[in-house]
Amino acid sequence: MLKKGKYNYIWIGAVILVFGIIFVPRIVARLQNDDVVDINRMNTDPEDAPLSYIYLNGEKRKVPEFALLNQDSLLITDQDYLGKVYVAEFFFTTCPSICPIMNRNLVELQQEFKDYENFGVASFTINPEYDTPSVLKEYAEAYGITDMDWHLLTGDSDAIYALANSGFNIFAAEMPDVPGGFEHSGLFALIDQQGYIRSRKDSFGNPIIYYRGAISLDQEVNAQGETEQISLLKEDIEKLLKENTSGK
Template identity: 65%
Template sequence: MPTGANNKKKYNYIWVSAVILIFGIFAVYEMTKKLKEGDVVENDRMSVHAPQKELGFIVGNGQKRKVPPFAFLNQDSVMVTNQDYLGKVYVVEFFFTTCPTICPIMTKNLVELQDTFKDFQDFGVASFTINPRYDTPGVLKKYANKYGIENPDWHLLTGDQDAIYKLAQEGFYIVANEVADAPGGFEHSGMFALVDKKGYIRSRDDEFGNPLIYYRGTITEKQGVNAEGEAQQITMLKEDIKKLLLEK
């Protein structure tokens, strides 16, 4: 083949390579731009779901659900109300000290949260006993000492049983019942609710875009998955607490 033809062929290769390179750089730039802006969709060659930036509100009857008013004695026999938690991000649970099954795991998970956020003065926990006839402030104090509950904004609360059950069932839609044949004599779900600084119940969305609402409190991070194949949610709860702590 004549030398001129060879040079022309090389020139064509170089030109085509340059075009491909320029196109590739442009494609990467556009993809990076979309990733930063959270606009990548399923139709793109590389589909990436942008992380949820803010936690959603739980809505009921067309309104954002807020923690209803409450007033109970804590482990130090001090009256604590929902107003005392305003300005704080806190986790809510319903438990009882003689629970033979899930409560010890729930408490250990909450102690893990306590230790994780020990440097934050605006983080707390509200633990409502569903067996207030037995769980007096004195009993709750011993329970707190046993598990290393030290956060001054972690209140173990007791009082009128009907008022506590109403708060659980109507305020949080969390199961709390006295059932004779249930382990320990009481039935409860083992779920945690997350409340923001203004008193609204918040959560992330699940994989289908629906509010998660509650966080599973009966599996530790170390355990990972329980016998039923359910995954622990303490890690995501930590992530979501951080988000709310950063909110103004």
């Protein structure tokens, strides 16, 4: 007679055999068709997934108040951007590295959305002592900045750095030892018509928060292996513009 323990081994072996016959082929088929990957990843298709709000301490993160002069010496505040979808950046006109790429990308967006009255750009200089309205005016003309709602903004240095580092959480600082004398991240923020920072989510369901502004469309991947995100930003701007039109 077989002992009870041996019966247990026989039953366990039978269960394993049945599982292998029924389920293993199905698992292999799903892997071959990428079904497992699709099910476990967040869909980031802008046609299907709404843009995320950014939360801080349980509240939607909104652009803080600001009042600065633009390239035409006009006072521009955060209230002037209400009702518009806009991109915000921090730059300086004498930047020898990433700013030219950033602003060429923004000119690309300007051309893409030139027929939309409710699209704009806010470019905050992190070198306001040099970047006066007249300097910003020359810079705008050199880059072909023609959108009436693209304001190159200058003013109090402390206010601008607080806006960058505390308001947007986009790093900017004076650093005499680096080329150009200033360090900044090269990120773009996308703001909706109510003044809230918005973004798409990554494959894990987390908001990306900001978009890489210092990688050109034709470059696709930089030396650090980071992919360009201007094409994603275009899609998300269009989504917010449609959201505004539909009254959502």
